[in-house]
Amino acid sequence: MSEDEENREMIEIFVMGKRYKVPKGLTIMTALEYAGYKYVRGCGCRGGFCGACATIYRTEDEYKFKMDLACQTAVQDGMFLVQLPFVPAVREDFDIEEVDPKENDNVMLDYYSEIARCVSCNTCTKACPQDIEAMDYVQAALRGDVERCADLSFDCIQCGLCSIRCPADIKHYHLAQLARRITGRYIHEHSDELEKRVQEIKNGEYDDKMKEMVEMEMEELKKLYEERDIREEG
Amino acid sequence: MEEGYLYYPGCTLKTKASDYEESAMAVMEALGKPLVEMDDWYCCGAVQSLTEDDIMHQIAPIRTMCCAQEQGEKEVVTLCDMCYNVLKQANERMKEKPDDLETMNEFLTEDPDYLGEVDVHHIFEILRDMKDEIKKKVKKPITDLKIAPYYGCMLLRPDHVAIDDTEDPHIMEGLLEAIGAEVIHNPKRTECCGSYHTVNRSDIVEKRVEDIVSRAVKDGADAIALSCPLCQFNLDFHQRNTEYDIPVFYLTELIALAMGIEVGMEKHKIDPKSLLKDKKILE
Numbered sequence: 346m347s348e349d350e351e352n353r354e355m356i357e358i359f360v361m362g363k364r365y366k367v368p369k370g371l372t373i374m375t376a377l378e379y380a381g382y383k384y385v386r387g388c389g390c391r392g393g394f395c396g397a398c399a400t401i402y403r404t405e406d407e408y409k410f411k412m413d414l415a416c417q418t419a420v421q422d423g424m425f426l427v428q429l430p431f432v433p434a435v436r437e438d439f440d441i442e443e444v445d446p447k448e449n450d451n452v453m454l455d456y457y458s459e460i461a462r463c464v465s466c467n468t469c470t471k472a473c474p475q476d477i478e479a480m481d482y483v484q485a486a487l488r489g490d491v492e493r494c495a496d497l498s499f500d501c502i503q504c505g506l507c508s509i510r511c512p513a514d515i516k517h518y519h520l521a522q523l524a525r526r527i528t529g530r531y532i533h534e535h536s537d538e539l540e541k542r543v544q545e546i547k548n549g550e551y552d553d554k555m556k557e558m559v560e561m562e563m564e565e566l567k568k569l570y571e572e573r574d575i576r577e578e579g
Numbered sequence: 580m581e582e583g584y585l586y587y588p589g590c591t592l593k594t595k596a597s598d599y600e601e602s603a604m605a606v607m608e609a610l611g612k613p614l615v616e617m618d619d620w621y622c623c624g625a626v627q628s629l630t631e632d633d634i635m636h637q638i639a640p641i642r643t644m645c646c647a648q649e650q651g652e653k654e655v656v657t658l659c660d661m662c663y664n665v666l667k668q669a670n671e672r673m674k675e676k677p678d679d680l681e682t683m684n685e686f687l688t689e690d691p692d693y694l695g696e697v698d699v700h701h702i703f704e705i706l707r708d709m710k711d712e713i714k715k716k717v718k719k720p721i722t723d724l725k726i727a728p729y730y731g732c733m734l735l736r737p738d739h740v741a742i743d744d745t746e747d748p749h750i751m752e753g754l755l756e757a758i759g760a761e762v763i764h765n766p767k768r769t770e771c772c773g774s775y776h777t778v779n780r781s782d783i784v785e786k787r788v789e790d791i792v793s794r795a796v797k798d799g800a801d802a803i804a805l806s807c808p809l810c811q812f813n814l815d816f817h818q819r820n821t822e823y824d825i826p827v828f829y830l831t832e833l834i835a836l837a838m839g840i841e842v843g844m845e846k847h848k849i850d851p852k853s854l855l856k857d858k859k860i861l862e
Contacts, residue, residue, distance in 0.1 A: 465639035488590040
């Protein structure tokens with residue numbers, strides 16, 4: 346027995362059917378690394394933002410599958426799991442200049458017609474590691490409410506678990522991205538401030554400040570971040 | 580709901596059939612019983628699944644019943660005939676088959692159990708019961724307009740969810756008389772318009788539409804009145820390859836006009852406004 350195993354409480358997990366003993370308290374991601382797996386794909390930010398480490402698992406006394414992000418979920422004793430590094434869902438091409446919802450009240454249906462097959466089973470919502478009301482945003486898209494679809498899906502990290510579970514083969518996360526693009530282009534007010542800031546950056550007005558920060562020591566940079574003032578000017 | 584009726588729109592009412600929603604909401608508002616849209620609702624699925632063990636396709640309508648229950652309501656009103664038919668059939672099934680209701684509730688773990696106590700109504704049932712109030716509110720009776728009512732399938736079949744006599748309905752005739760229209764009896768009024776064949780077998784729909792419209796015109800109709808958005812699309816759009824071009828109204832548009840309420844009628848294929856101007860109903 347290794348020194349580690351003597352000092353820490355160990356639990357048993359099954360990765361793709363193979364048994365491993367790993368320390369309690371690790372995330373699924375670190376537990377897999379502990380067990381000797383090396384991530385080439387299926388691992389991104391390690392902070393719950395990128396959606397690359399979708400994982401599907403079952404616990405010993407449960408017959409239902411559960412879904413989560415491997416970097417955000419602690420391993421449990423008797424967990425059976427597998428990683429899903431990529432979801433090969435179809436994403437439809439669109440021209441952002443040709444998806445005006447005021448011109449076409451069924452624009453979402455035109456690109457993702459399979460949403461009409463939604464039976465409201467809510468399996469997508471149950472699969473979502475971000476607790477997004479996925480079924481509700483599909484329903485919003487179905488009735489032409491693009492903005493609601495965009496709002497409800499705002500926290501989507503595109504892991505694709507919803508689409509894998511869907512009995513109607515709906516491609517939720519791509520649909521939701523289209524809704525957010527349309528909302529940004531046609532529904533939200535145009536931001537003059539953004540345009541102004543982009544121009545300032547292009548003009549090189551922040552080049553010196555950027556250079557200064559790049560050369561800063563880590564501690565100094567952290568202090569700067571923590572003490573920053575993000576209140577609106579004026 | 581004391582101040583009005585809990586209203587289930589359905590997806591089509593929010594897109595292609597917005598003329599129907601606008602006119603129905605305006606009429607009910609004027610009658611002092613506004614339609615109040617549900618806080619949450621789900622697509623009904625549009626076609627009732629007839630497979631005995633296919634509980635999956637009953638989930639969406641029952642989830643909507645759960646939403647009504649959650650809002651503390653016992654009645655839901657729909658405008659679309661498809662939605663009415665699907666919601667009504669699924670709901671009746673839950674009331675009649677406790678085993679199915681139990682199966683449903685086992686699956687709907689995220690919601691409180693559905694108790695089967697909500698009733699589904701079509702707007703025409705509500706309007707029928709308010710006929711006297713409608714008469715009182717009529718400002719410009721549409722006496723010069725000859726209207727052929729058209730029922731289609733979904734309000735009358737199957738028998739156990741029919742809002743009127745399946746073979747000889749009168750609900751629309753009564754309402755048309757209340758607003759002063761001349762009713763043209765059309766024996767084709769309960770025949771199918773061709774429904775979803777419009778997607779890939781428009782030849783079938785064209786034949787049905789020609790049959791229905793030609794009979795109405797032969798008997799002197801200036802226009803048709805109905806409530807189903809799919810029938811409206813078929814009868815309106817598919818007259819293009821026939822010799823006919825009579826407007827196809829949602830009945831609520833005509834009621835609104837008779838009450839002196841302005842309605843958009845923006846999405847009609849055959850422009851209804853020139854007929855209404857000819858008959859001095861619109862200026």
